[in-house]
Amino acid sequence: DSGVTQTPKHLITATGQRVTLRCSPRSGDLSVYWYQQSLDQGLQFLIQYYNGEERAKGNILERFSAQQFPDLHSELNLSSLELGDSALYFCASSETGISSGANVLTFGAGSRLTVL
Amino acid sequence: AQTVTQSQPEMSVQEAETVTLSCTYDTSESDYYLFWYKQPPSRQMILVIRQEAYKQQNATENRFSVNFQKAAKSFSLKISDSQLGDAAMYFCACEGGSQGNLIFGKGTKLSVKP
Numbered sequence: 001d002s003g004v005t006q007t008p009k010h011l012i013t014a015t016g017q018r019v020t021l022r023c024s025p026r027s028g029d030l031s032v033y034w035y036q037q038s039l040d041q042g043l044q045f046l047i048q049y050y051n052g053e054e055r056a057k058g059n060i061l062e063r064f065s066a067q068q069f070p071d072l073h074s075e076l077n078l079s080s081l082e083l084g085d086s087a088l089y090f091c092a093s094s095e096t097g098i099s100s101g102a103n104v105l106t107f108g109a110g111s112r113l114t115v116l
Numbered sequence: 117a118q119t120v121t122q123s124q125p126e127m128s129v130q131e132a133e134t135v136t137l138s139c140t141y142d143t144s145e146s147d148y149y150l151f152w153y154k155q156p157p158s159r160q161m162i163l164v165i166r167q168e169a170y171k172q173q174n175a176t177e178n179r180f181s182v183n184f185q186k187a188a189k190s191f192s193l194k195i196s197d198s199q200l201g202d203a204a205m206y207f208c209a210c211e212g213g214s215q216g217n218l219i220f221g222k223g224t225k226l227s228v229k230p
């Protein structure tokens with residue numbers, strides 16, 4: 001158990017629908033990162049939050065949004081789902097959210113999204 | 117923008133032998149960290165080893181070591197005395213900026229033959 005909790009583990013939905021993925025970071029970690037892992041794209045960085053504020057943005061589609069709440073858990077919202085959104089979505093957390101020796105990313109087990 | 121390239125989609129090694137996985141990267145940062153992560157069939161991403169770019173000494177963690185060539189922007193992973201449990205996808209990663217987010221390569225699938 002890495003200490004990073006992601007729910008749900010598996011999710012099957014239809015095109016056009018909206019889903020929410022949830023992440024609870026490891027105790028003491030202030031920064032949360034979201035990654036998408038699909039077969040043909042590898043691990044793509046989506047977005048990073050630090051203590052409730054957006055810190056960095058990667059290849060996140062406009063149909064996707066995220067936020068980090070005061071208790072530091074984060075949610076990734078995916079809307080108007082398409083077949084190509086089927087992927088494994090990882091959440092990771094780190095202590096500082098800045099480049100330093102202490103900023104090691106710890107990953108959750110991922111949420112497998114299947115869009116039919 | 118940072119990029120990470122892993123040119124070996126698949127590798128195979130005999131149990132107890134040594135294997136080296138290649139990785140090259142590009143970054144405009146002057147100070148950064150490099151990482152190797154392992155993803156076994158369980159899908160869990162597990163940190164294997166990390167290297168601070170300003171340190172010339174190569175990092176080592178038990179049977180895992182790196183060959184870091186800063187000028188060549190090369191960061192290879194050597195696994196010694198390979199074990200069946202080492203079979204996994206291995207991802208090389210570079211920090212994407214001062215925020216600490218990681219940019220990953222596409223991975224190398226390592227098979228270990230008994």
